Amino acid sequence: MHIVVFTAVRIAAGSARPYRSPTDAAAVEMALSLPYSKLDVVHVGDPLNSGLNGYLGMGIPSLTVLAVDPDGDPYPAMCKWLEMTKPDLILFGGSARSGEGDGYLPYAIAGKMNVPILNDTCEILSVDAQTLILRQALPKARRRDITITLPAVLTVSSFAKPGRQSAYGKARKANVHTIKMHGLAGFVPVPVLAGQQDKPSSLQIAAAGKPKSTTNARDRLKQLSTLKTGKSKIIHAATADDAVNHIIEYLKQHKMTTE
Amino acid sequence: MAYKHASNRLRRDPWAVQYAVNPVSGRKRMQPSGGYATTADEIIEAAEYVRHVANPSDYIAFYFPDMNEDDYQISRLVTALAIPDDCALLAITHGEQSAILAKHGFDRHLILPLSDVDESFLADSLATALVDLYWHYPITHILLPDSVKSRDLAYRVAAQCNVMPTVSVQGFSAGGAIKRSSCGTKTVSCPLSPVMTISSDRIGATNQSQGEAMSIDWCSDMPPSAFIATREFSLSVEDLPLSEAALIFSAGDGVKDWAAFHQAARAANAATAGSRVVCDAGLLEKKRQVGTSGQSVTADVYVAFGISGAVQHLQGIAGCANVIAVNIDPESPIMKRADLGIVADANAVLKAMCQHSSQGEG
Ligand SMILES: Cc1cc2nc3c(=O)[nH]c(=O)nc-3n(C[C@H](O)[C@H](O)[C@H](O)COP(=O)(O)OP(=O)(O)OC[C@H]3O[C@@H](n4cnc5c(N)ncnc54)[C@H](O)[C@@H]3O)c2cc1C
Ligand SMILES: Nc1ncnc2c1ncn2[C@@H]1O[C@H](COP(=O)(O)O)[C@@H](O)[C@H]1O
Numbered sequence: 279m280h281i282v283v284f285t286a287v288r289i290a291a292g293s294a295r296p297y298r299s300p301t302d303a304a305a306v307e308m309a310l311s312l313p314y315s316k317l318d319v320v321h322v323g324d325p326l327n328s329g330l331n332g333y334l335g336m337g338i339p340s341l342t343v344l345a346v347d348p349d350g351d352p353y354p355a356m357c358k359w360l361e362m363t364k365p366d367l368i369l370f371g372g373s374a375r376s377g378e379g380d381g382y383l384p385y386a387i388a389g390k391m392n393v394p395i396l397n398d399t400c401e402i403l404s405v406d407a408q409t410l411i412l413r414q415a416l417p418k419a420r421r422r423d424i425t426i427t428l429p430a431v432l433t434v435s436s437f438a439k440p441g442r443q444s445a446y447g448k449a450r451k452a453n454v455h456t457i458k459m460h461g462l463a464g465f466v467p468v469p470v471l472a473g474q475q476d477k478p479s480s481l482q483i484a485a486a487g488k489p490k491s492t493t494n495a496r497d498r499l500k501q502l503s504t505l506k507t508g509k510s511k512i513i514h515a516a517t518a519d520d521a522v523n524h525i526i527e528y529l530k531q532h533k534m535t536t537e
Numbered sequence: 538m539a540y541k542h543a544s545n546r547l548r549r550d551p552w553a554v555q556y557a558v559n560p561v562s563g564r565k566r567m568q569p570s571g572g573y574a575t576t577a578d579e580i581i582e583a584a585e586y587v588r589h590v591a592n593p594s595d596y597i598a599f600y601f602p603d604m605n606e607d608d609y610q611i612s613r614l615v616t617a618l619a620i621p622d623d624c625a626l627l628a629i630t631h632g633e634q635s636a637i638l639a640k641h642g643f644d645r646h647l648i649l650p651l652s653d654v655d656e657s658f659l660a661d662s663l664a665t666a667l668v669d670l671y672w673h674y675p676i677t678h679i680l681l682p683d684s685v686k687s688r689d690l691a692y693r694v695a696a697q698c699n700v701m702p703t704v705s706v707q708g709f710s711a712g713g714a715i716k717r718s719s720c721g722t723k724t725v726s727c728p729l730s731p732v733m734t735i736s737s738d739r740i741g742a743t744n745q746s747q748g749e750a751m752s753i754d755w756c757s758d759m760p761p762s763a764f765i766a767t768r769e770f771s772l773s774v775e776d777l778p779l780s781e782a783a784l785i786f787s788a789g790d791g792v793k794d795w796a797a798f799h800q801a802a803r804a805a806n807a808a809t810a811g812s813r814v815v816c817d818a819g820l821l822e823k824k825r826q827v828g829t830s831g832q833s834v835t836a837d838v839y840v841a842f843g844i845s846g847a848v849q850h851l852q853g854i855a856g857c858a859n860v861i862a863v864n865i866d867p868e869s870p871i872m873k874r875a876d877l878g879i880v881a882d883a884n885a886v887l888k889a890m891c892q893h894s895s896q897g898e899g
Contacts, residue, residue, distance in 0.1 A: 382692055386695075418771075510876055525890070
């Protein structure tokens, strides 16, 4: 099984220091636990970026850097490189909402390669030749086990096992393998618009036709003063049982009990 | 009744800014947390006319996975605009809801039945179905709610259509879609994409017209999925990171009967947490501390037993949808934060809860 993990470098908001993305490191950790025949940890950008040490120190055999302009879009380089290498499993991190990106990149890559994508993987339960059984993290502490056939793209959840600590010695010994990317013209970034755009969008027309509001600012302010606010309800419970009944009733209303 | 989130939290209405007068300077100051949105019924009463679109030349489609008020509310973002007469608003749902959809201003309604697909991985086949629709009807935009689930779906649709989606849209202007900048302080204008997710938190009340919500046909089976979902389950409360818990029982210095606290939490299938005072005292593990120097939690219901509600504690529960407080002191700050405040001895209540649950089993 040939695995590729794409690892980005994030920039700390305050200090502007580069650091490894936690979910990308978790993706590396997940890959290291699998029986791979080949593992490529790949970064698109600058091979000298010091944020890469966070991955190099995880004990990976080597790190591949697809060298592009520092501000370049990683998408074309990823597409071209994947087309050449054709891995079985591609891991991305980054479904944490706090990142700069919106996390669309893995979907764009999966779409381009025409392979299925599964979001928020938190654990790989079993591997059997071309079949994986994995666990997906859903909102509200739910989990779902899913069987997929390779090739596939996975994004790794922030609830996956975190990446191991980076060791300085290992980071120094690991080698960085740089590939200069050329001829990316055929892999243009994803366009915003597609298909049915031969006339201006109705939304555009609609927004230009604003405002449709029938009230003026003073009316709205007056309206506001009559709006209800979310006030708490205070109950002086006569007995403990009385209090319990109120709590259970509330939990039932909010679908929190199975009774 | 005011508008509620799916999680049942009262929805803040950003338009409902209230003003307070500073007693010293006499200046007006905004109090953004003042008001709550009006209910659907109140808006519908205000609807002025019924729109009739005979032959739509294009559609703006809304996908409503859960068919709840929270979902439908995103339509208000569009119905507040001056939609051209030949553009139809299309609601895509998984069930029969035409009456309410008409009230929310939809001109057309399409049902994607979900039976016989429960074994497969839904997002995958749903995305293909939506893309089929997108190409079959002249749909110019598909708008989805901004939940984790719908965002995944939006990305799948966008990737299949080979377009860049625009997510977390808060409004529209002549220049495009309006969303919050990545640093979160400003709003920025983004291109209108065929696939957009709408974050509904910011949508206020507007008068709107009603639609007809006429059914349109789509007789296609759900496309197959590349995945097989074998099992879905909830994590047991013991395995649960506190940040993921939906129901939390939290103890403060007022709790003395710890056996009852733990037993009551177990019976209610609630995760346990506490204030700094009890964690510092070693009565609960440090990792269960909620607050500024502990964890932030986002439970649907947070039940605070004997917690005074210091600001450092309240900060940790800012993301909780509903708070119940049990405290002997009706004046304690937690009572102001609570949706339901119960003035009672927490230990007696916990004991009664244990008795109640053991009776339930017997
Ligand atoms: C820098 C800093 C960081 C902090 N970080 C945190 C933090 O992360 N988390 C945190 O929780 N605190 C934090 N604190 C501490 C915080 O200020 C409060 O001291 C603490 O939250 C109070 O905990 P408490 O409500 O359990 O106790 P108390 O304030 O002592 O309140 C006990 C409450 O229990 C009620 N009570 C008593 N007996 C009963 C009874 N029999 N039945 C019902 N109610 C009863 C009382 O009326 C009272 O309201 C921090 C403080 C500082 C300065
Ligand atoms: N420059 C990059 N090099 C390698 N992988 C990247 C790069 N940028 C983003 N990624 C991957 O794409 C995921 C989503 O990134 P983002 O779109 O920035 O949220 C990240 O978690 C990485 O796995």
